[in-house]
Amino acid sequence: MRKLMLISLGFAVMSSALLSLTGCVVVAPRPHYVARVWVPGYWAPTGVWVSGHWHG
Numbered sequence: 001m002r003k004l005m006l007i008s009l010g011f012a013v014m015s016s017a018l019l020s021l022t023g024c025v026v027v028a029p030r031p032h033y034v035a036r037v038w039v040p041g042y043w044a045p046t047g048v049w050v051s052g053h054w055h056g
Contacts, residue, residue: 038053
């Protein structure tokens with residue numbers, strides 16, 4: 001029983017390592033989709049807080 005558990009644990013570790021090395025899947029956006037990015041808030045040089053907003 002202990003040997004079966006050890007083999008199962010080894011298989012799980014190897015499987016998770018394999019899945020973590022596969023990387024991410026990049027899918028091209030649809031043609032009519034407008035790309036937008038979130039711009040986080042920041043302090044402007046004049047000392048005024050500019051809140052975050054969507055840019056795109």
